[in-house]
Amino acid sequence: MDYLPALIAELGGLEIADDPATLRLKSRDFFWFSPLLKRQLEDCRGDVVVRPRNIEEVMKIAAVVAKTRSKITVRGGGTGNYGQAVPLEGGVILDMGALDRVISLEPGVGTFEAGATMLEIDKALAPKGWELRFYPSTRKQATIGGFVAGGAAGAGSCTWGQLSDPGAVLAVDVVTIEEEPRVMTLEGSDVRKVLHAYGVNGVIVSVTVPLAPAHTWAEKIVVFPTLEEAAAFGQAFTEADGIAKKLVSVFDPRIPPKLGRVGKLVPEGKAAAIVMVSEPQAGAMTEIAGLHNGDVVFERGAKEAESAAFEGHGTYGPLYEYTWNHTTLHALKRDPAITYLQVKFPPENNLEIVNRVASEFGDEVQLHLEFQRRFGRVTCSALPLVTYSTDERLYEVIERLEALGAQVSNPHTYVLDNAGWKRVDAPQPEFKRIADPHALMNPGKLVS
Ligand code: FAD
Known part of the structure; x- marks a missing residue:
């Protein structure tokens, strides 16, 4: 020192x-x-x-x-x-x-300083009739620069895909770590040089992203007799392109009891779905749920849902704060033996593999599914709750999941090179030589 x-x-x-x-x-x-x-x-x-x-x-x-x-x-x-x-x-x-300003806002596109949180950005966009296409369930704390450098997907991915998809991030400005630092603008596919790069490739100071027209998002909890029926609903509803939607999350019946107050809304033994749907189209969603034996047990109009997210009003907080990796956070509060994995199901036969996984592990692995649309197809990923016993058993579970046809990206490593399918296929080490020639940024994260 x-x-x-x-x-x-x-x-x-x-x-x-x-x-x-x-x-x-x-x-x-x-x-x-x-x-x-x-x-x-x-x-x-x-x-x-x-x-x-x-x-x-x-x-x-x-x-x-x-x-x-x-x-x-x-x-x-x-x-x-x-x-x-x-x-x-x-x-x-x-x-x-503290770098948290909206730099510019045009129809369909916005540029934001990297330290602005996704929630504050959406609050600034709302009066203009626009919104971020997707955000992590940590919307309240997560910055847009941190999302680009460390995140992947979230609420909105059921319609708009993931960060690494073409066009999801339009441009970034990056400050290099040199005696005479430069500001470099990366555009188009060059953005991938800093995407999910764990901050090893320069300091992102601004981010330009496409925006979506704002919708009035109603929140619903729908319950189903089985996970299989809930998952089939998730697939059918996400495939219903004509219905605007922001979130489609499906839970194994054993998970709602771990979700505190929101979990209590789900009758014991029922699988559940948490959904954000355009308020005028919520009835169409309910009809699709009915085809899969689903019943709505909780609903909140868009005004109330927005005030829960923007102002923290209401009993439950925004429902997206129970999905994605927030599910793990709630479960960990109640059972410290819980950890998680990151699993992707191929679109060709995702539901078949979900069913195989669900019947394989008993209580040790409990699925919640996040439905996503990517490259014109619908599939789901999962951040299953896993009861940890030993490192060896955790790796056995990963191997078994892969043998069943799922793809696992290991979240139990801090090394970027080990990040599995979340790694971005781009010349990131080459760009590091330009943006961080003395290798001072986040050392130890990029081994290669
Ligand atoms: P940080 O944690 O501060 O940083 C993340 C990485 O980016 C670090 O490597 C850091 O060095 C780098 N970085 C940060 N800012 C910059 C910058 N300006 N320039 C260069 N590098 C930078 N992720 C998802 O993708 N989807 C989810 O739904 C989701 N849900 C989550 C739920 C919970 C409860 C938790 C704990 C995490 C979740 N995550 C999720 C992970 C995380 O919240 C997101 O990836 C989030 O976007 C990270 O943003 P951040 O500002 O907190 O980044």
Whole structure:
């Protein structure tokens, strides 16, 4: 830490913190969902937190970091799951939270500073009649820069696919970590050089994304006698292109009891679906549910649902905060032995494989499905709840899932190279040589 006094002196005038409580807080993310990562990352700490207010300050920090050869870890909301924002080798933590402005807004397209949260962006877009196409269930805390660098999909993916799909991110501005930092604009498929790259390839300072026309999203919980019927509904409803929808999440009957107050809305032993559907078309959704023996047990109009999300009003909070990896968070609160996996089902026979997996593992693996539309086809992925016993058993479960025809992306590793199907097929190591020539960014995350 010999470099620290010189670095802090050079950064005079910027917002800096190095007290132990802030260092601990800003050195963590949600790696503790994984018992393996918990063992490996619990004690990692940065040496100093710097919070720039604008791009000029980011460039100043980048120059000082390059000159002093300090390590640097970029941080958005710190909601990543694989220790992505955890500094493995100490150094500077660059907290992007104060770069939170809407830079420009045109019909169908918006440019945002990287530290803006997805919720605040949607609040700014709502009066103009636009919305983000999709956001993670951590919408409230997750920044758009952190989503691009660390995320994948979320509420809205049932209509708009995933971040790595062509056109999902139109452009990013990236500050390089050099003695004389540059701002590089990546557009079109070049964006993939920083997509899901865990912040090893320059500091993203702004993000341009396509927008969707805003809808009034009603929320519903529908219950079904079995997971098989609920999954068949999820598929049929997501395939119903004429109905605007934002979320289609399906739960094994054993999961709702782990979801606190919202779980209590589901009668015992029933499978469930949480759905966000365009309010005027909600009746059409209910008809499709009826064809699969589904009954609506909870509904909330769009106004109330928006006020739950935007203002935190109401008893339940927004229902998307029970889906995607929020399901694991709720389950972990009640059972610390729970962990999770990331599983994708091929569109050709996704429901067949879902049924195979559901009947294979008993209580050890419990499925919740997130339906998605990609490249004109509907399929689902899952973040199954897994009861952890040993590392060996966890890897056996992964092997068995793959043998049953599912694809697993291992969330129990902090190394980008091991990220399985979530890795982006782009020249990311080559771009690192340009954006981070001294290899100071998030060291240890990109092994190759
Ligand atoms: P951080 O955790 O701060 O950072 C993530 C990575 O991006 C780190 O490697 C960091 O170094 C890098 N980074 C951050 N900002 C920048 C920047 N400006 N420039 C360069 N690199 C940067 N993910 C999903 O995709 N979908 C979900 O639905 C979802 N649900 C979740 C639910 C829960 C309960 C939890 C804990 C996590 C969930 N996640 C989900 C993971 C995570 O919330 C998202 O990926 C989120 O978008 C990360 O944003 P963040 O701002 O918190 O990023």
